[in-house]
Amino acid sequence: MYSLEWxxxxxxxxxxxRDWPNDSKKTAIELWCRSKSGHSILLLVNGLKPYIExxxxxxxxxxxxxxxxxxxxxxxxxxxxxxxELGNKLYNGQERPHWRINVISRDYKYYNSLxxxxxxDGWDVTSSDIFLIHKLLMDFDLGPxxxxxxEVLWAGNRAPEEIPRTTNSSEVAEKIRQIGGAGLYPVxxxxxxxxxxxxxxxxxxxxxxxxxxxxxTSVKHNNILCAAAVIDRNGExxxxxxxxxxxxxxxxxxxxxxEEDPDFITGYNIDxxxxxxxxxxxxxxxxxxxxxxxxxxxxxxxxATRNEIGVKSPGKIFPKRQxxxxxxxxxxxxxDAWWQARQTLSPQRESLKYVSNLLxxxxxxxxxxxxxxxxxxxxWANRPDEVMDYCxxxxxxxxxxxxxxxxxxxxxxLASVSSTTVETASTGTTSQWIDSLVVRLADRNGVAIPITNxxxxxxxxxxxxxxxxxxxxTKNWVAVLDFKSMYPSIMISNNICSTTLIRDSHxxxxxxxxxxxxxxxxxxxxxxxxxxxxxxxxxxSRDKYKKAYSQAQEAGDEDGAFLNDQLQYAVKILMNSFxxxxxxxxxxxxxxxxxxxxxxxxxxxxxxxxxxxxxxGYDVVYSDTDSIFVCTRTEExxxxxxxxxxxxxLAWESAKDETLKLGEQLANQFTKEGAELEFETAxxxxxxxxxxxxxxxxxxxxxxxxxxxxxxxxxxxSFSILSKTMxxxxxxxxxxxxxxxxxxxxxxxxxxxQGKVETSDLIVSRSCKGSWDKKSGKWVFDKIYANPDSLPxxxxxxxxxxxxxxxxxxxxxxxxxxxxxxxxxxxxAWLVDEIGGEPPKPDxxxxxxxxxxxxxxxxxxxxxxxxxxxxxxxxxxxxxxLFDF
DNA sequence: GGAAGACCCTAT
DNA sequence: TAAGATAGGGTCTTCC
Numbered sequence: 001m002y003s004l005e006w007x008x009x010x011x012x013x014x015x016x017x018r019d020w021p022n023d024s025k026k027t028a029i030e031l032w033c034r035s036k037s038g039h040s041i042l043l044l045v046n047g048l049k050p051y052i053e054x055x056x057x058x059x060x061x062x063x064x065x066x067x068x069x070x071x072x073x074x075x076x077x078x079x080x081x082x083x084x085e086l087g088n089k090l091y092n093g094q095e096r097p098h099w100r101i102n103v104i105s106r107d108y109k110y111y112n113s114l115x116x117x118x119x120x121d122g123w124d125v126t127s128s129d130i131f132l133i134h135k136l137l138m139d140f141d142l143g144p145x146x147x148x149x150x151e152v153l154w155a156g157n158r159a160p161e162e163i164p165r166t167t168n169s170s171e172v173a174e175k176i177r178q179i180g181g182a183g184l185y186p187v188x189x190x191x192x193x194x195x196x197x198x199x200x201x202x203x204x205x206x207x208x209x210x211x212x213x214x215x216x217t218s219v220k221h222n223n224i225l226c227a228a229a230v231i232d233r234n235g236e237x238x239x240x241x242x243x244x245x246x247x248x249x250x251x252x253x254x255x256x257x258x259e260e261d262p263d264f265i266t267g268y269n270i271d272x273x274x275x276x277x278x279x280x281x282x283x284x285x286x287x288x289x290x291x292x293x294x295x296x297x298x299x300x301x302x303x304a305t306r307n308e309i310g311v312k313s314p315g316k317i318f319p320k321r322q323x324x325x326x327x328x329x330x331x332x333x334x335x336d337a338w339w340q341a342r343q344t345l346s347p348q349r350e351s352l353k354y355v356s357n358l359l360x361x362x363x364x365x366x367x368x369x370x371x372x373x374x375x376x377x378x379x380w381a382n383r384p385d386e387v388m389d390y391c392x393x394x395x396x397x398x399x400x401x402x403x404x405x406x407x408x409x410x411x412x413x414l415a416s417v418s419s420t421t422v423e424t425a426s427t428g429t430t431s432q433w434i435d436s437l438v439v440r441l442a443d444r445n446g447v448a449i450p451i452t453n454x455x456x457x458x459x460x461x462x463x464x465x466x467x468x469x470x471x472x473x474t475k476n477w478v479a480v481l482d483f484k485s486m487y488p489s490i491m492i493s494n495n496i497c498s499t500t501l502i503r504d505s506h507x508x509x510x511x512x513x514x515x516x517x518x519x520x521x522x523x524x525x526x527x528x529x530x531x532x533x534x535x536x537x538x539x540x541s542r543d544k545y546k547k548a549y550s551q552a553q554e555a556g557d558e559d560g561a562f563l564n565d566q567l568q569y570a571v572k573i574l575m576n577s578f579x580x581x582x583x584x585x586x587x588x589x590x591x592x593x594x595x596x597x598x599x600x601x602x603x604x605x606x607x608x609x610x611x612x613x614x615x616x617g618y619d620v621v622y623s624d625t626d627s628i629f630v631c632t633r634t635e636e637x638x639x640x641x642x643x644x645x646x647x648x649x650l651a652w653e654s655a656k657d658e659t660l661k662l663g664e665q666l667a668n669q670f671t672k673e674g675a676e677l678e679f680e681t682a683x684x685x686x687x688x689x690x691x692x693x694x695x696x697x698x699x700x701x702x703x704x705x706x707x708x709x710x711x712x713x714x715x716x717x718s719f720s721i722l723s724k725t726m727x728x729x730x731x732x733x734x735x736x737x738x739x740x741x742x743x744x745x746x747x748x749x750x751x752x753x754q755g756k757v758e759t760s761d762l763i764v765s766r767s768c769k770g771s772w773d774k775k776s777g778k779w780v781f782d783k784i785y786a787n788p789d790s791l792p793x794x795x796x797x798x799x800x801x802x803x804x805x806x807x808x809x810x811x812x813x814x815x816x817x818x819x820x821x822x823x824x825x826x827x828x829a830w831l832v833d834e835i836g837g838e839p840p841k842p843d844x845x846x847x848x849x850x851x852x853x854x855x856x857x858x859x860x861x862x863x864x865x866x867x868x869x870x871x872x873x874x875x876x877x878x879x880x881x882l883f884d885f
Numbered sequence: 886g887g888a889a890g891a892c893c894c895t896a897t
Numbered sequence: 898t899a900a901g902a903t904a905g906g907g908t909c910t911t912c913c
Contacts, residue, residue, distance in 0.1 A: 129898070130898090131898075322898090322899095323898095323899065325899085346894095429899085429900070429901080430900095430901050431900070431901070434901085452898085452899090452900090454899095461902090461903070462902080462903075463903080463904095464897090464902070464903030464904055465896090465897065465902095465903070465904070466904095467896090467897090467904060467905075486897090487902095576897095576901095577901060578901085579901075579902065580901025580902045580903095581900095581901045581902085582901085582902090583901070583902045583903085584900070584901050584902070585900085586899085586900055587900090587901080595902070595903095599902090599903080624896065624897060624904085625896080625897045625903095625904085626897070627897080691905080691906060691907095692896090692904080692905060692906075693895070693896050693897085693904075693905055693906065694895095694896095694905090694906070709895085709896065710894095710895060710896065710905085710906070712907090714894090714895070714896095715893090715894060715895070715907090716893095716894075716895095717893065717894065717908090766892090766893065766894090767893075767894090785891085785892085786890090786891065786892095787891085787910075787911085790891095790909080790910055790911085791891090791892080791909085791910090792909085793892095793893090823909085823910070823911090824909080824910065825909080825910095850908090853908095854907095
């Protein structure tokens with residue numbers, strides 16, 4: 001058998017550990033990659049040893065040997081070789097000798113049982129709850145982008161041209177199994193290498209392949225009527241339609257997945273609809289044959305062998321849902337376009353139609369509705385071709401959405417800056433991203449890796465950020481300043497880390513003492529904390545990416561600019577997740593004092609500045625956690641609205657200059673080592689009705705925009721006439737036209753009272769949870785809600801379901817309030833988008849009341865209150881002017 | 886009529 | 898491998 005070496009660069013999509021039945025002293029890691037030039041590669045990596053680290057809690061850094069018996073450990077049949085002396089490591093604030101123990105297998109029955117036994121014997125066990133694939137990236141300091149060289153085991157039709165195609169496949173399959181693999185993986189190229197030949201590579205944009213699909217199903221019987229799929233290979237799209245028996249449809253989709261070999265699997269609502277439905281229907285179609293089921297839903301990037309399909313229970317080849325959360329499809333990444341749209345856009349409503357409309361408002365063809373989804377059986381019987389067109393369109397839109405939102409490059413950038421696989425960046429949790437960086441740094445710095453804290457029940461909350469009271473009314477000429485990366489900066493400057501926390505009471509060598517609880521941290525000379533070190537590195541790398549971005553932009557290098565912008569943004573996201581993880585109760589490197597000290601310093605810094613400003617006679621208008629709004633002392637009569645010319649314009653310009661100057665000056669004055677205050681924006685006017693976290697501002701520098709925070713305008717559970725009216729009122733108020741704002745409120749309330757407003761402007765939409773009850777085959781709500789039927793959104797969800805429309809836990813459901821006199825109030829679900837028909841009849845009184853209340857909060861800050869507004873709505877003719885105070 | 890509680894959504 | 902945090906506003910139902 002000839003042997004061919006191949007060298008390449010690739011991005012790791014995901015990886016898995018595979019136990020090696022023939023030789024339990026070796027391990028094999030599967031790395032599913034997409035190469036820089038677009039080939040899919042399964043890289044089989046040998047040479048990694050699963051291990052556990054132990055230390056004796058009764059020893060200290062002077063001990064050479066533990067009190068517990070190392071011999072006993074050596075003699076355990078699960079242990080491979082002698083314990084390896086590691087010297088002293090830091091654990092729980094204590095230096096003490098540690099040993100590494102190689103374990104014969106990472107399989108549960110060896111590894112976890114050994115871990116348990118050692119722990120029971122009295123050892124402190126560390127480094128023992130991390131997947132081997134993550135260990136691989138950590139121990140060899142790899143990120144998702146790697147270069148490697150290794151032996152080609154098998155080459156398929158889409159392999160690089162230079163590599164001869166494999167002819168003796170069955171022989172090769174056997175060879176692959178002998179080195180720990182599963183056989184002939186459905187990829188372009190199968191390779192084999194040792195860990196030592198893997199190296200970190202510079203990030204590049206990987207040409208991923210994406211598969212999008214959509215099922216149309218019977219409302220009556222749940223079976224699949226037809227399906228469509230699109231493969232996107234570097235922008236080139238291949239569309240497929242599937243009709244026929246349910247089995248044929250699913251087999252067709254599965255063949256396409258296995259032949260086209262996509263990295264990402266998308267669709268609209270696949271997590272909660274299309275994937276679970278495929279699983280259900282494949283089981284239903286062939287309950288007694290796993291291999292039949294694999295032909296219908298064996299989407300994992302694994303060979304369809306007996307072993308991978310499974311004998312008694314489903315094997316790895318099947319997509320699987322983990323704890324009702326994310327789906328796992330070995331070697332591929334499920335990426336639901338619904339969830340991406342929801343996360344990045346926060347749309348008011350979440351139907352595919354609504355989201356498409358939001359993204360492409362002027363393209364009718366993208367959202368033309370012609371099929372009534374609630375009558376799918378009838379539609380399919382009467383006009384199958386139209387149904388198929390509709391189905392195809394719904395597979396293309398998710399791809400367009402992911403493109404538009406840049407979802408995939410964002411995941412890849414996050415993977416790159418957190419040095420994880422793309423799968424971990426995509427579907428993992430924030431603590432996994434942070435683990436990836438912290439654990440590898442700890443390993444290099446003699447710090448042991450504690451296991452995740454598994455205590456249940458809520459611990460006492462720590463105090464959070466400081467929020468300043470706001471006075472109702474308008475203020476003109478406000479400079480907004482904020483701290484640059486406040487929490488990370490505090491962690492860096494005060495050396496806050498579990499490795500620097502002083503746990504005992506003696507007071508020597510202390511440099512940093514938190515202002516309230518007097519928690520103490522080592523000076524930087526004694527030891528630089530792991531996390532501060534890491535955060536500083538991230539801050540530097542963000543600056544580097546930002547610089548590279550500007551340089552690329554100047555050079556007209558669009559791709560380079562895009563890549564570096566994604567990377568700098570990913571660093572920002574990652575840095576911002578640190579505080580939360582370290583303030584959580586379960587994270588492995590957390591101590592309850594860490595989170596509390598961070599916010600203590602934050603509150604101390606900001607309140608200190610506020611009181612200094614006030615002492616100097618400045619009016620601090622507002623402040624939230626890391627921001628301060630300061631009023632410039634400018635003559636009261638300077639117009640807030642930019643005049644078109646004349647002396648007023650000069651006065652306006654000079655007020656603006658003064659605000660800019662103040663902003664710069666204060667930023668300089670209050671910036672100190674480790675707490676950089678930046679001048680962020682200048683406002684010509686600021687308004688709040690007097691509630692924290694609710695304000696608006698007319699931004700005039702560095703760009704011009706209307707800034708709105710907290711108000712109904714920002715909320716997805718507001719209705720559009722309220723949001724629209726309030727926005728317009730804010731515009732007027734910030735220009736100084738209070739009367740105009742009040743008149744607007746009055747006229748809109750009158751219109752609503754008289755029923756002159758489109759019902760679609762009155763839709764309220766809120767998210768609704770629910771869980772699927774397998775027994776009854778129904779969605780149930782009483783496990784989640786104390787009194788579900790009194791909640792309008794639950795009743796709206798039930799109405800949707802009863803009309804044959806899809807429901808997904810967590811989805812937003814729209815409704816109209818039809819009777820506010822009864823309790824609970826009467827509502828009707830908003831189904832016009834999906835099934836057309838007459839809209840429900842709204843209760844005008846309800847909407848008048850809510851508008852009066854919300855808008856009245858605003859006008860009352862203008863000395864005009866809710867009751868007056870409501871009276872006005874009832875009888876506008878009796879009051880000539882309400883602006884008389 | 887008003888307090889208490891359940892729940893949603895947002896700011897940072 | 899279950900899992901970022903707290904502060905805060907607001908609506909509606911239930912209960913007295």
